[in-house]
Amino acid sequence: MRTTKDQTIFISLIVVIVSLAISLVIFFFCSRLPAKDEVNEMPPSDVVQAAVEGLRPLLESVPDEDIVNYGFSSKEELSQATVGEPFRIYTITPDKIMHYTEEIELTSLISPTSLWIFPVLCRSEVRTLLTVDFVNGEPKAVAIGSSGLARQLALVKSKWPRSDGYDYKFIRIYQANADFVLLLKNGVVKITPLDSAALILKLKKTAQGVYELYNPSEIIPKLIPIVRQALY
Numbered sequence: 071m072r073t074t075k076d077q078t079i080f081i082s083l084i085v086v087i088v089s090l091a092i093s094l095v096i097f098f099f100c101s102r103l104p105a106k107d108e109v110n111e112m113p114p115s116d117v118v119q120a121a122v123e124g125l126r127p128l129l130e131s132v133p134d135e136d137i138v139n140y141g142f143s144s145k146e147e148l149s150q151a152t153v154g155e156p157f158r159i160y161t162i163t164p165d166k167i168m169h170y171t172e173e174i175e176l177t178s179l180i181s182p183t184s185l186w187i188f189p190v191l192c193r194s195e196v197r198t199l200l201t202v203d204f205v206n207g208e209p210k211a212v213a214i215g216s217s218g219l220a221r222q223l224a225l226v227k228s229k230w231p232r233s234d235g236y237d238y239k240f241i242r243i244y245q246a247n248a249d250f251v252l253l254l255k256n257g258v259v260k261i262t263p264l265d266s267a268a269l270i271l272k273l274k275k276t277a278q279g280v281y282e283l284y285n286p287s288e289i290i291p292k293l294i295p296i297v298r299q300a301l302y
Contacts, residue, residue, distance in 0.1 A: 111182075117186050120210055141190075160242070
């Protein structure tokens with residue numbers, strides 16, 4: 071028959087074992103999740119300042135006959151334009167694509183570039199994109215345009231809003247001329263193609279004008295032969 075002392079030791083051992091098991095589960099789960107600020111990255115203040123200060127000169131450089139191609143209907147609308155929440159452009163290098171396996175987390179493959187794209191807004195509607203890059207070590211607004219891409223990004227954010235718990239990263243695979251948005255919610259990583267990627271992957275839009283959410287393992291392997299062909 072166990073003594074009271076033996077029972078106390080036995081219970082203590084059980085508590086220690088259970089605590090260790092819980093700690094291991096928590097550690098494993100958390101180690102597989104990217105940090106919140108790694109997904110929803112905020113732009114540095116000097117990048118935002120460059121976008122704000124560069125917006126007006128770039129808009130004023132647009133010829134009158136081309137205004138409609140930038141998503142605006144008049145000079146008056148140009149004067150009302152502001153910049154919205156940007157995306158940093160991330161990429162995946164060819165070697166990481168070529169060696170991809172299903173066990174590899176997509177968030178571990180992506181690398182930041184120096185580019186940020188800001189939606190240009192007018193009357194709360196996304197019209198086009200402003201690009202900020204680093205020139206001689208300083209951020210500078212370098213281009214404006216890509217109204218089609220701007221609308222696609224707006225649709226993605228409308229379909230899967232931050233208010234529902236989604237975070238985003240914009241991914242550009244340069245060797246495939248393909249753009250994607252990575253979406254993260256509750257630790258689950260999904261990817262949706264934009265028009266450039268859907269074209270080469272032969273994917274169709276849903277009735278809402280966006281593409282489906284895919285597991286990375288459904289998309290990345292299909293890019294391998296495309297990237298290989300571009301390289302060789």
